[in-house]
Amino acid sequence: MTVSVTTNESKVDVLIVGAGPAGLMLATQLSKLKIDTRIVDKMAHPVLRGHADGLQCRTGEVFEALNVHREFDAETHECAEVIIWDPDQNGGIHETSRVVDTVPGMSRVRHVNLGQDRVEAIFIDAMKKANNLEVERLTSPTSFTVDETALDDNDAFPITVTLKKLPPPAEWANGDVKSGMYRSNLFTDESQTASNAVEADHSGEETVHCKYLVGCDGARSWVRKNLGLELKGDSANVYWGAFDAVVDSDLPTTRMKNVIHSKDAGTVLMVPREDGMVRVYTQMGELKPGERVDRAAVTIEKLMEKTQQVLKPYRIDFPYIDWYTCYEIGQRVCDTFSQYKDHILIAGDACHTHSPKAGQGMNVSMMDTFNLGWKLASVLRGQAKRDILHTYQLERQKTAHQLIEFDRKFSALFTGKAKTAERAGVSPEEMRKAWDDSIRFTSGTGVVYEPNMIVGKANPWLAKNITVGSHFENHQVVGAFNAHALQLQGRLLADGRWRIVIFPGDIRNKDNFAALKALGDALGSKSGPAPKYTPKGEDLDSVIQTLTVFATPHREVQYAAPTLPSILQPTKKPHGIKDFDCFMCDEPSYHSGEGKAYAGYGIDPAVGCVVVVRPDQHVSGVFAMDEAKEISDFFDSFMIAPSPKS
């Protein structure tokens, strides 16, 4: 008799635990960058309805950089205006002000809403299409070990994870998906994780050796807990309900965002959703210190009734309910986002939780892994030193703290009683000011990373409106060879490439021409960053792409192009034709007005400058036109030249 022993062992570069927005964003980016990746999730299927639904401006910009924006554009719902309602003299409510939801000029992308189910579905399609990557469902880690002697060896797989196939969902006690109960902000059930429940049974296990393990597994993260880390913070001792419903109401503004402060019944936030639905947040009650909300007692009937009380004298009925939940407000963050020399990392709700009303959670979580993805790819490809991975923790933890701080203030304003003639409280002016003050942060466009090995020093006199460490903002330009109105930021695709964006001024001026020529000659020399760091046989723009934005009309650029250094307009495979898309002009377009890019970035066309931009669109540095050496030095500080054989 033969005993058949199956050694179920495998290797993978990156193992992602958790297929929510953070995990899927990472998986999609790594798929597009062709990095060997697996993504597992203990749930049998993705979120089906409800949950997060806000997509901030910066998130939309990132979707465009990842080339998934068309799918989103077709489905999202824009909420253009916010109506603020306050108590009137008669015990009812009245409109006290209106503000635009996305402040014009902050981003070319608008703040929109789309259910988390659709967000996840779009990523699941994209990663399948990019590299045939699929979520392995009903799969949970049960243990991991770390070979600490191998952490500095780029070829080693120092993390070993045991994965367990879980039984089908009927046997699960976790009814979250079906009931729609929103877990992220509920403290209960912390201890009862999926893996605890199945730990005793070792059948259906697989041993996976990976270089990097990323925990995107939510507020009750198994990865975080098994690193011995916890979320720290406190509860605001209030609980809210949220539900998605079709609304039948005589409130005139149900298709806008409504912030409704009643005199005594509490606060309601209504956000229009796709397909005529509305997301309603309703303040339900307070808790004593240490008290937990009894979720079973918070029925949809109570949520509807409370909402109706707040809206009086307006009538509101709900012909259809799609989903509902209740949650406690609390803000918590983890001390560290990475362990074992950045071989095990956590992202999203696994390292920060907060209240959902400002629509931040899904966005900040996705931005965590958008920050991480290209760094993992650069290191795994041998293009960058492993040290750059530590900037993930430096950059994103600061952002998480800002988020927690913001949410604490913002939630308090929502929970506080409205000011009336008889009592102190949150005044319309105070609410309005908080809204205005927070808009840049909540849009995601206010995130600035502090100086580190890939965020250099600023030269603010060269580009007054470019913030080093922040994302590269957009201004419209015109394609030099096709006269198309183009969004410059849209050219900075999240394809893993660095970009050197040159603003040479007007090259009809002979000094500007000479400066550009000298810069191009230096960048194109053997020791220039693109020639130095591009593997042999690859296009010269495949690691570092040069884009040039002229303050010269496109016709003149067309005729001058052959006289410029070839690094600025490299030839491309497969036909050896020059790249026609890397020259742009700051001039009026035929159909879309004028972008005024130099003015927008605060660049003097007589002086010009060079902006180095990371693969995630964050600005690494601003250099003078004659600082080719400094630009090379910057890349030399963290990049690795390909071995001569490659």
Add this chain to the structure above:
Amino acid sequence: MTVSVTTNESKVDVLIVGAGPAGLMLATQLSKLKIDTRIVDKMAHPVLRGHADGLQCRTGEVFEALNVHREFDAETHECAEVIIWDPDQNGGIHETSRVVDTVPGMSRVRHVNLGQDRVEAIFIDAMKKANNLEVERLTSPTSFTVDETALDDNDAFPITVTLKKLPPPAEWANGDVKSGMYRSNLFTDESQTASNAVEADHSGEETVHCKYLVGCDGARSWVRKNLGLELKGDSANVYWGAFDAVVDSDLPTTRMKNVIHSKDAGTVLMVPREDGMVRVYTQMGELKPGERVDRAAVTIEKLMEKTQQVLKPYRIDFPYIDWYTCYEIGQRVCDTFSQYKDHILIAGDACHTHSPKAGQGMNVSMMDTFNLGWKLASVLRGQAKRDILHTYQLERQKTAHQLIEFDRKFSALFTGKAKTAERAGVSPEEMRKAWDDSIRFTSGTGVVYEPNMIVGKANPWLAKNITVGSHFENHQVVGAFNAHALQLQGRLLADGRWRIVIFPGDIRNKDNFAALKALGDALGSKSGPAPKYTPKGEDLDSVIQTLTVFATPHREVQYAAPTLPSILQPTKKPHGIKDFDCFMCDEPSYHSGEGKAYAGYGIDPAVGCVVVVRPDQHVSGVFAMDEAKEISDFFDSFMIAPSPKS
């Protein structure tokens, strides 16, 4: 022994012969309108490369109305500028002028290019998705009969067509698809059609009884010939070559459209395509009257060589050739587009052919069947009298004649020798003027249908810039309930519905308010068109939709809405909620400037007016605010009320 006799007989409302752009546009529209349709094509597969590639502005607007525009937007290539080159003093060429390709303001959609293969593929996807309709390939009609006694019976299937399954393509003599030879404008092989070749064999035949037979089967249309009709016209006795290639050239403008007149080597037209390719048209030679071009003698080498001669002193090489062809210039049109009381119709190249350089053919062909589709649907649904079908012939034949006329002039300018110091000829100014003059026609936005039963009389004083018979042009408006910047034309979807677009002026003015209320009360009464022609149980906007564009800020419209007649904002299934999308405002938007719609349409906000728009966006009539009766009379003239049972 049993003899098994298979009676292979079936019925279908509409049988389309030919799955090129005209046939696919019709099939897509009918699929979306859920009309029982079949579409057959004798070829084994769609076009694979080359052929038509221009998509005009109006075509883009129609794609949007059909909700297929996103697919196109993702793939099309916009040519923004046209460079005109003429002979210089040294025997070479020099740039003499630049013009914008899509004149700003003519359409919100730009003239773009996309290969016919992709256009067909997008339609094939759309019709499959809409109603699971697929092209039946290797299927050709072999005969048809008409029951002339049944032509007036709406329930009859008076046309009987025999369809034949063809053997696989290896047995075909027709090498067109493989060689890429462009058939539409070549007169040879007229007599040798697919069906002739297989007529003797009756196996694999099917008898199809249909209400309508539509021949979209190209210049050598089997349907047309079997109706005993022919294309009439003449040849310009010149022949041209065309090819798609990747271009390596020192001409500075290869990514623009280039019209290049050489002194003696002829004319070249270059149009940039997607993926870095360029469509090149090259004038090859003249023919004696009656002479035919020897296609085999026109090799790609000759086309390249001729192109190189014209471009001198610029160098041009072609590292990759995707497709090539040659064609004679000729303009021909059929005497009639419909027979047997409009039960058999022809469309596209089957009724008009011309030269391809102005990028008209695919567009005019698709616009033929876009005109026809909704009419067939209205009649088949019993919503409209059969007579409206005859407007297809009236409207599209006039357009075809205009096209032929335009092409004759335009081709002559291209074929004529360039004027030089020594000789008369086509001057740069003449070429430029012809370009400017033709741009409205070539964009497809210049088509105006003459008065007929569904194109009423104009009241130009009510809306100075709305042309009755032309398409309803676009101006931006703002959604009253969501404050979104909206394209008004984009709201007029090609979903088979008629639209009553009301411009009541500013309803804060009490006369305007009263006029709108009176109009709404009349339109909403039992004898109003929507209540009268909507089947019981359907939403009141399902046959005729009312849209209202206020000259009032959206906030005021939100509060006034409950006081307006309900026909203006009907409730919708399934939840009985009011439609929030049918009220719009002419006001500045937050992010996209101001549409100035009233000014754009030439409507006095103090007076207002009502515009009745057909399902194909063409304007049927402009009425005064107090002409509710005239509006009803218009619909009464051709619509059929649902029987009380339905």
